[in-house]
Amino acid sequence: MSSSNLQIINSDCVVIGGGITGLTIATILQRKGIKVTVLDKSSEVGGRLATCNIDQDEANKGILDYGIQYFKVKNPQFQVWVDDWLTDRAIEEWCQGFNPKDSSPCYFGIGGMSGFAKYLAKNLDVHTNTEVTEFSYEKKWLIETQSDRQYQGDMLVMTSPVPQSLSLLDASFVPLPLEVRFSLEQLEYNSCIAVLALLEKPSGIPAPGGLELNDDSIAWLADNHQKGISPNGYAITIHATPKFSEDYWDSDDAEIIYKLVTAAADYLNSPVIKYQVHRWNYSSPKTFHNESYLALLELPLVMAGDAFAAPTVEGAVTSGIAAAKLISQRFGIKD
Numbered sequence: 292m293s294s295s296n297l298q299i300i301n302s303d304c305v306v307i308g309g310g311i312t313g314l315t316i317a318t319i320l321q322r323k324g325i326k327v328t329v330l331d332k333s334s335e336v337g338g339r340l341a342t343c344n345i346d347q348d349e350a351n352k353g354i355l356d357y358g359i360q361y362f363k364v365k366n367p368q369f370q371v372w373v374d375d376w377l378t379d380r381a382i383e384e385w386c387q388g389f390n391p392k393d394s395s396p397c398y399f400g401i402g403g404m405s406g407f408a409k410y411l412a413k414n415l416d417v418h419t420n421t422e423v424t425e426f427s428y429e430k431k432w433l434i435e436t437q438s439d440r441q442y443q444g445d446m447l448v449m450t451s452p453v454p455q456s457l458s459l460l461d462a463s464f465v466p467l468p469l470e471v472r473f474s475l476e477q478l479e480y481n482s483c484i485a486v487l488a489l490l491e492k493p494s495g496i497p498a499p500g501g502l503e504l505n506d507d508s509i510a511w512l513a514d515n516h517q518k519g520i521s522p523n524g525y526a527i528t529i530h531a532t533p534k535f536s537e538d539y540w541d542s543d544d545a546e547i548i549y550k551l552v553t554a555a556a557d558y559l560n561s562p563v564i565k566y567q568v569h570r571w572n573y574s575s576p577k578t579f580h581n582e583s584y585l586a587l588l589e590l591p592l593v594m595a596g597d598a599f600a601a602p603t604v605e606g607a608v609t610s611g612i613a614a615a616k617l618i619s620q621r622f623g624i625k626d
């Protein structure tokens with residue numbers, strides 16, 4: 292590509308990652324008058340807030356959440372955000388818990404979790420299909436992407452899963468202090484294989500359409516039709532356990548589908564007419580950084596995400612709120 296086609300976009304703050312952490316940070320900073328640009332490599336915002344379609348024909352069109360299925364609230368600070376999302380009809384309550392030990396509300400995105408992500412992004416400057424490949428710092432950050440655009444900003448925020456952020460720092464030759472680097476390298480994630488299946492008839496999954504199985508192979512089974520996001524298709528999501536996901540990561544899709552659909556047979560009650568497999572390499576963190584974000588003193592660089600708080604949407608938002616507070620202070624804006 293000739294350099295004359297290159298467009299340079301300036302912001303106060305550039306956020307890598309349009310998952311819920313990045314969208315939370317951008318929302319708070321924008322409310323405070325800071326110009327923020329969010330970059331995401333995928334074609335849609337949301338990251339692990341992910342929804343897809345599997346269609347057979349006009350009469351049978353499945354819509355499936357294949358990452359996070361629902362989220363809960365523990366912290367009153369997070370409840371304030373959730374109340375706004377409920378008022379705006381971006382989310383709704385699915386049920387009061389999926390096991391008798393936990394009867395607090397479970398929320399899901401209206402239009403699927405990616406519909407919720409689109410709602411979060413709707414007033415933000417978000418650039419999808421924009422994979423950051425490297426960056427450098429000299430008075431300002433200069434961020435290179437696979438698109439025909441470069442981005443400049445005073446502050447850089449990384450919200451990709453930590454191993455991906457570390458690879459990007461390496462590709463950019465941006466060193467971290469040794470003890471910080473060591474601590475981030477210790478963070479581990481579970482992987483998760485998801486099977487998405489369109490059934491011919493209604494599933495036999497009992498109301499309200501979600502089951503925590505946690506047996507040898509299946510962690511979670513969901514009926515997206517009962518959940519309300521797939522009105523014209525009996526679409527189910529199967530999440531494998533971390534152990535199964537690790538053991539079968541490199542197996543071909545046909546073997547994975549055979550094993551998981553067989554294991555779920557008691558609950559399906561119907562032939563499978565179409566399916567897909569999705570592999571989440573970084574599904575949820577197993578270990579956590581000891582603070583809710585990481586900020587460098589040497590460089591205007593902040594890292595945030597669920598690995599800095601808890602393996603949930605609440606964890607990601609909590610980390611995002613804390614990181615945004617620090618970034619606002621660095622721009623001289625008080626609460």
Ligand SMILES: Cc1cc2nc3c(=O)[nH]c(=O)nc-3n(C[C@H](O)[C@H](O)[C@H](O)COP(=O)(O)OP(=O)(O)OC[C@H]3O[C@@H](n4cnc5c(N)ncnc54)[C@H](O)[C@@H]3O)c2cc1C
Nearest residue numbers: 308310311312331332338339358359423451596597603604
């Ligand atoms: C299978 C599964 C089940 C889950 N179940 C639950 C649950 O029941 N309850 C719950 O609360 N949470 C659950 N979670 C966890 C929850 O989804 C996450 O904690 C949360 O969504 C993390 O958000 P995030 O913004 O930190 O990261 P992500 O959503 O991973 O966002 C990171 C973003 O960075 C982008 N990116 C990465 N590298 C680059 C690059 N180089 N350039 C540009 N963009 C880049 C990615 O495309 C992605 O959009 C589940 C997750 C999965 C996968």
